[in-house]
Structure formats: structure tokens, C-alpha cells
Amino acid sequence: MMIETQKISRISNNQSIDIDNIILLVYTDFYDTAIDLFSHKENHCLSYFAYRDNDNLHFIMAVADDKNHDIILLSHLLKLAEKKELLSLSEKVFALHIFEREIHENFGVDFINHPWLKPVRYPHNRADKNLQINDYPFYSIKSEELHEVGVGPIHAGIIEPGHFRFICNGENVLHLEIQLGWQHRGIEQLFLDNKHNLKLNLLAENIAGDTVTAHATTFVQTIEALANKQVTEQIQLERALAMELERIAIHTGDIGALCVDAAYHLGANVFGILRTAIINFTQLWCGNRFGKSLVRIGGTYFPFTEELKTELLEVLVKFETQFEEMVDLTFRLPSIQNRFDYVGTVTQKQVQLIGTVGLSARMSNSERDIRVSHPNSAYQKFAYQTITQKKGDVFARFLLKKKEIRKSIEWIRNLMDNYTFDVSKTEKPDYNLKLQANKLSISVNEAWRGEVCHCAITNEKGELKHYKIKDPSMHNWKALELSLRNVEISDFPINNKSYNLSYCGHDL
Amino acid sequence: MIKEVIIIKHNGKQYIPDLRNVKLKAPFRGKPEISNVDVDEQALANICPLGAISISPISLDMGKCAFCGECAFAFPDKIKFTQDYKISSNKRDNLIVKEGETNSIVFDNNAIRKEIGTTFGKSLKLRQVSAGGDNSCETELGAAGNANFDMGRFGIEFTASPRHADGIVVTGPISENMAEPLQIAYDAIPEPKIFVLCGVDAISGGIFADSKAINRNILKEIKVDLYIPGNPSHPLTIINGILDLTR
Numbered sequence: 013m014m015i016e017t018q019k020i021s022r023i024s025n026n027q028s029i030d031i032d033n034i035i036l037l038v039y040t041d042f043y044d045t046a047i048d049l050f051s052h053k054e055n056h057c058l059s060y061f062a063y064r065d066n067d068n069l070h071f072i073m074a075v076a077d078d079k080n081h082d083i084i085l086l087s088h089l090l091k092l093a094e095k096k097e098l099l100s101l102s103e104k105v106f107a108l109h110i111f112e113r114e115i116h117e118n119f120g121v122d123f124i125n126h127p128w129l130k131p132v133r134y135p136h137n138r139a140d141k142n143l144q145i146n147d148y149p150f151y152s153i154k155s156e157e158l159h160e161v162g163v164g165p166i167h168a169g170i171i172e173p174g175h176f177r178f179i180c181n182g183e184n185v186l187h188l189e190i191q192l193g194w195q196h197r198g199i200e201q202l203f204l205d206n207k208h209n210l211k212l213n214l215l216a217e218n219i220a221g222d223t224v225t226a227h228a229t230t231f232v233q234t235i236e237a238l239a240n241k242q243v244t245e246q247i248q249l250e251r252a253l254a255m256e257l258e259r260i261a262i263h264t265g266d267i268g269a270l271c272v273d274a275a276y277h278l279g280a281n282v283f284g285i286l287r288t289a290i291i292n293f294t295q296l297w298c299g300n301r302f303g304k305s306l307v308r309i310g311g312t313y314f315p316f317t318e319e320l321k322t323e324l325l326e327v328l329v330k331f332e333t334q335f336e337e338m339v340d341l342t343f344r345l346p347s348i349q350n351r352f353d354y355v356g357t358v359t360q361k362q363v364q365l366i367g368t369v370g371l372s373a374r375m376s377n378s379e380r381d382i383r384v385s386h387p388n389s390a391y392q393k394f395a396y397q398t399i400t401q402k403k404g405d406v407f408a409r410f411l412l413k414k415k416e417i418r419k420s421i422e423w424i425r426n427l428m429d430n431y432t433f434d435v436s437k438t439e440k441p442d443y444n445l446k447l448q449a450n451k452l453s454i455s456v457n458e459a460w461r462g463e464v465c466h467c468a469i470t471n472e473k474g475e476l477k478h479y480k481i482k483d484p485s486m487h488n489w490k491a492l493e494l495s496l497r498n499v500e501i502s503d504f505p506i507n508n509k510s511y512n513l514s515y516c517g518h519d520l
Numbered sequence: 521m522i523k524e525v526i527i528i529k530h531n532g533k534q535y536i537p538d539l540r541n542v543k544l545k546a547p548f549r550g551k552p553e554i555s556n557v558d559v560d561e562q563a564l565a566n567i568c569p570l571g572a573i574s575i576s577p578i579s580l581d582m583g584k585c586a587f588c589g590e591c592a593f594a595f596p597d598k599i600k601f602t603q604d605y606k607i608s609s610n611k612r613d614n615l616i617v618k619e620g621e622t623n624s625i626v627f628d629n630n631a632i633r634k635e636i637g638t639t640f641g642k643s644l645k646l647r648q649v650s651a652g653g654d655n656s657c658e659t660e661l662g663a664a665g666n667a668n669f670d671m672g673r674f675g676i677e678f679t680a681s682p683r684h685a686d687g688i689v690v691t692g693p694i695s696e697n698m699a700e701p702l703q704i705a706y707d708a709i710p711e712p713k714i715f716v717l718c719g720v721d722a723i724s725g726g727i728f729a730d731s732k733a734i735n736r737n738i739l740k741e742i743k744v745d746l747y748i749p750g751n752p753s754h755p756l757t758i759i760n761g762i763l764d765l766t767r
Contacts, residue, residue, distance in 0.1 A: 168680035198733030211569030221656025299547035
């Protein structure tokens with residue numbers, strides 16, 4: 013079936029559209045159109061959410077179209093007075109399971125035939141206040157031979173909280189279920205409660221402290237699209253540079269963390285040291301090792317300069333020498349290979365079924381990368397070529413991190429060699445931008461974990477009416493669960509670290 | 521084996537020998553200083569979305585400050601951020617920097633319980649609990665133990681179980697969903713024990729202070745032994761704060 017063009021609206025990344033221009037479909041049409049869209053491999057769901065609009069629940073689905081390099085918008089309405097029941101799409105398109113669960117939890121909409129309609133994060137404004145986080149309905153198997161292992165919410169290391177429930181046969185894990193929500197801070201509601209644009213900017217930086225520049229960039233692009241504000245080319249390049257530095261730093265830290273779990277202390281220490289060099293450069297640039305305060309609406313107080321360029325190139329030369337020397341040894345070690353190879357495999361078929369994004373898709377030969385499919389002007393000017401791995405196991409993720417670090421350095425070098433930074437080409441932040449009324453804007457960026465997507469809707473006064481954040485972890489936690497099937501429980505840490513997914517980004 | 525030795529040689533000495541006297545470079549933002557210059561006080565206070573700035577006289581509360589630097593950009597003659605990273609204290613009020621004052625942030629030594637020095641002066645094992653933290657303070661607490669900062673040289677380390685710990689370090693604004701697990705972890709630590717708040721979110725709720733999804737009731741019952749400001753707290757701030765409290 014061909015999709016009738018009058019049923020869908022199209023929009024480019026980092027643009028806005030009149031909310032009235034998004035075609036409203038009756039649910040049966042919405043359902044059929046969505047099924048048809050997702051039957052094509054090049055389409056995947058960026059976000060699917062609902063918000064209260066007078067007497068209705070207004071549903072918006074944003075679908076990334078990799079072939080046309082744009083975003084398809086679909087919408088439908090449900091009268092609040094009506095029975096809140098819809099036929100589940102997840103039954104046919106499993107990747108949508110988490111979005112329908114979220115809508116169910118927030119608004120009490122029942123999705124008929126949803127395979128797994130469980131709470132997502134126990135938000136403070138959930139539809140059913142009787143549901144308590146301690147009563148999560150875990151999947152269980154009645155058996156004499158099997159036992160369950162519960163871990164968390166507080167874990168052994170210095171990491172965020174989440175609960176992991178394993179069903180094991182001896183040492184072997186048959187099933188893992190991950191329960192999140194412990195980190196919920198009510199961020200999306202705070203975006204609506206506050207009118208101070210700087211405060212919103214700070215909120216965006218605190219969505220996930222390891223993805224500061226990606227969330228902040230996605231936020232400012234969403235707001236700038238609503239205000240019809242075009243920032244200078246240099247500002248856009250600086251934001252992309254900050255995101256690539258974030259990627260290098262976190263991937264390097266992850267490689268070190270995996271070495272810790274394989275009891276390879278030299279690697280753990282050296283990769284830790286290398287990560288420090290990168291985040292200390294970010295501190296030299298903006299005063300904060302994580303890039304907080306760098307990305308601002310309309311511009312920045314910390315323009316990149318030719319002096320910083322000289323410094324960065326020196327840091328990178330040193331980094332590369334030490335990094336190459338260390339990876340050469342680490343990736344050849346039989347003890348590392350033995351530990352990571354063929355462990356925690358998620359196949360290409362599985363990643364497409366569950367709809368993972370970013371590194372968690374590229375690990376299994378699924379070319380999903382916003383820098384290539386929906387590039388903003390920075391990646392249009394300085395193109396990035398995606399790399400993938402085939403096997404989808406811990407080693408594939410380990411290897412991909414290494415390769416992506418090299419690729420990001422290459423991208424940065426290209427930028428440094430071919431662009432002259434100049435303070436006159438920059439702009440100061442502007443917190444008084446006026447947002448257009450009755451608009452929807454959407455922005456998506458490839459953060460180090462995968463795509464970060466923000467979507468904002470304004471009311472008739474040009475105030476934020478709804479703000480929807482999606483961290484790539486929303487899609488990717490399912491991959492960790494699948495990785496653990498038929499894996500020894502002692503291999504959980506290396507699997508967990510190989511993904512390094514976000515708790516706070518998921519819980520919001 | 522030879523390759524390993526070469527790598528160790530190339531990496532050289534990575535640890536910072538004197539963690540008490542490191543010079544950080546601008547634009548790192550540590551302790552702010554407020555001059556006596558006359559400005560539109562209300563306009564200055566309004567800049568801060570976290571309500572860290574109070575007027576008549578002007579003061580800046582580092583327990584509420586995200587160190588974003590916006591006030592200093594708008595009023596460069598009035599507010600300046602120095603690179604002084606020793607900004608922790610055992611007393612909440614000591615985090616407030618007042619107009620015209622340039623002295624360092626101090627501890628109220630009389631308020632430090634005696635057993636803290638005698639019991640934890642040479643060895644301190646801590647349990648970290650993230651309660652709505654954004655993973656930046658958590659990462660910096662981890663970094664405090666890495667090859668560069670090497671907090672372990674002082675016998676200060678993080679443990680896996682609260683049963684093995686001498687205290688708790690909280691990050692995050694304390695989400696409603698984490699309030700109970702945090703209480704359970706605290707209760708599981710044997711006496712004597714210390715309670716540390718790390719980062720602006722933990723100290724005051726930070727940007728999440730007005731959220732309905734947080735629950736800070738635990739702070740009504742427990743006396744806080746150490747406040748470590750920052751967004752996130754720098755490893756040097758963390759280590760110096762703990763050292764100043766315990767020895």
C-alpha cells in the first residue's frame with residue numbers, strides 16, 4: 013500500500029510547523045498509516061506521545077525517514093470524555109512498546125493487545141496514583157529449578173539506581189527485566205512550570221549529566237526553531253564540536269570501565285587518564301568538565317577561538333598517541349577477547365524488532381545515525397561517515413567505541429583544518445526570544461548513546477504547552493535485557509557497561 | 521610485558537602530588553567574590569533562575585548556585601568567579617558569600633563531632649547513593665578515586681555495601697522514588713557515621729527544588745556533616761572537603 017501523502021505531514025529536522033497543519037487522522041487511519049510506515053526499514057519512531065489539549069488527548073507521532081532525510085508527523089485525537097481505549101500498535105510494531113506504555117502510564121489510555129503494558133517510571137503525575145514503585149509487576153516463572161536474583165535500586169558502584177530482576181537456571185540467566193523510574197525528577201513538567209528561558213536551558217543541561225551538550229543542543233535548537241532564530245554557522249559548528257568531544261570522553265571512559273570489569277587494570281587506568289585529558293579541555297573551553305554552561309539559546313558566552321584550537325590539537329595529538337598504544341595492546345589481549353567475544357549478542361533482527369538507536373543499533377549492522385540521516389548544518393558542511401559492527405556482542409560494542417573515537421577525532425581535525433574560528437562570527441545568548449504561537453518544533457541530534465529528540469508545542473500565547481524529551485536509552489534498555497539471555501549472571505557487568513545506558517535520561 | 525612497561529613509562533606520573541594546592545585555570549568557576557560596586561540589585565537577583573542571589577546586602581548562596589556564571593556575565597564589575605575550589609563546609613550558612621568579603625570558605629570546627637576525627641581520620645569508607653542525580657556528580661565522585669586524583673592515598677574509598685561504610689554521600693535532589701531506598705541505605709550503616717550532600721541538587725534541590733517529584737524529608741531527621749557545592753562538584757572540591765572534615 014502506498015501512503016497517501018494527504019495523511020502525513022513532513023518537516024525537516026530543527027524546524028517548526030503550525031500545529032493546525034499536522035493532519036489529524038481518525039485512529040483506524042492513524043493505525044494503518046503507522047503500520048505501513050514502519051514496514052519500511054528506513055523509517056523509525058523518534059517519539060510518540062500525548063498531551064492534554066482542552067477536552068482532548070492529542071497524540072503526536074514523529075517518524076524519522078532516513079531516505080528522505082526528514083521527519084514524518086502523524087496525529088490523532090481522543091476525547092477525554094470517551095472511553096480511553098485504543099488498539100495497540102506494539103502488537104505489530106514492537107519498537108513502539110515503550111511509547112504506548114508511557115502514554116498508558118501518564119493518561120490511563122488502555123492499549124488493547126499490548127504485549128507488556130507495564131509502568132515505565134512511576135511519575136509524580138501518573139494517571140493511577142495507586143500504583144507504587146515497590147509493587148512493580150515483574151515477570152516470573154513458577155518452577156522448582158529456577159531462582160530469581162534481584163539487584164538494586166542501589167548498586168554496588170557509584171552509579172545511578174535501577175532494579176534488575178534476573179530469572180536464572182543455576183548461573184545461567186534465562187530472563188532479565190529492568191525496572192526504572194527511581195530517578196524521576198519531573199523534568200518535563202518543570203519545562204512547563206517555568207517561564208525563565210535560562211532556567212529551561214539549565215534544566216536541559218541537567219537531563220543527563222553525561223549527555224550535557226547533546227541534550228542542551230537539542231533543546232536550544234527546538235527553542236530556536238520555535239522562535240525562527242537562525243544562529244551563526246560558527247555557533248552550530250561549536251555545538252557539534254562539543255558533542256563530538258563528549259562522545260570521545262564517554263566512549264574512552266566506557267572502554268576503561270570495561271577493562272575494570274575484565275580485571276585489566278592497566279587499561280582501566282590509562283583509559284581513565286585519557287578521558288581526563290578530554291574533559292579537562294572542555295573545562296578549559298567553558299569552565300565545566302561536562303560542558304555545562306556552554307550551549308545557550310541563541311549563542312554562547314564561550315566562543316571557540318584559534319587559541320583553543322591550538323590547544324585542542326595538542327591535546328588530540330597526545331591523546332591519540334597514548335590511545336593507539338593502549339588499544340593496540342588491549343584489543344589483542346586473549347583475556348579480553350575471551351571475556352567479551354560472543355557474549356551478550358543481540359542480532360540485527362532483534363535490534364530492528366525492538367528499535368534500538370545509535371551505538372546499540374550500529375553494533376548489529378543497523379546503520380542508524382542522525383548525523384548522516386538527518387544532519388544539521390554542521391554535519392552537512394563537515395560530513396560524517398557512519399561505521400557499524402556486525403556481531404552485536406560485548407566485543408562489537410567495545411570495538412565500535414574505539415572506532416567511533418577515531419572517527420570523531422578525524423571529524424574534529426577536518427573541522428579544525430578547514431574552519432577559522434573568529435569571535436566576530438559568534439553571538440551572545442538571547443533569553444528573550446519570542447516563541448511563535450501554536451507551533452510544534454522538533455530537533456534530533458546524534459549523542460554518544462544515540463539520538464536525542466526534543467519536541468515542543470506552544471499555545472496561542474507562544475508559551476510552552478508541552479515539552480517532550482526522548483533520550484536514546486528509552487529505546488535501548490530493551491537491548492540490555494535481550495543481551496542477558498543465556499548469559500552467565502557474572503557477565504552482567506560487562507554487558508551493562510558495554511551499553512552504559514542512562515537512568516536519569518530515561519526517568520526524566 | 522615489555523609493551524606494558526613502555527605504556528607505563530609513556531604515561532609517566534599521572535597523580536597530582538599536592539591536592540591541596542592545585543591551580544585551576546579560568547574559566548573554571550569556583551568561589552564567587554562580590555565587590556562593593558553599586559548595581560541594580562533587583563536586576564542582578566532576577567538573573568539567577570535558582571534564586572541563589574539575595575539582596576540588601578547582596579549575597580550568593582553556593583548551596584543553590586549552578587555555577588553557570590550568568591550573573592558574572594551580566595554584572596562583571598559586581599560578581600567574579602575565582603578559581604578557588606575549596607568551597608565545601610560543614611555548615612550550610614558558610615556556603616553563602618557576602619558582598620565585599622574575599623575570605624576563604626571555612627569549616628566550623630566546633631561543630632564537627634569529635635568521633636569523626638578520631639574514627640575516620642585515617643580511613644573512611646563511603647557508600648554513594650544517587651537519588652535523582654544526573655550522573656555528573658556521580659562521575660566526579662568516581663573520578664576522585666582515579667589515577668589523577670587518587671583519593672585512595674588518604675584511605676578514602678567507596679564501598680559496595682552500606683554495612684561496610686562509615687557514611688553516605690548523596691547526589692541528586694532526592695527523588696520521591698528514591699527517598700525510601702536512601703533511608704534504608706542510611707539506616708544500614710553502623711554508627712558512628714557521616715552524612716554528606718554532594719552537588720547543588722543534593723544541597724538545595726538545585727534546579728529541581730520546586731519539583732513535585734522530589735521528597736527531601738530525610739533531611740529533617742538527619743544532621744548533615746558536609747556540604748560539597750558544584751554542578752557537578754569538582755573532584756578537588758570533593759577531596760578537600762572530605763579531608764577538611766575528617767582530619
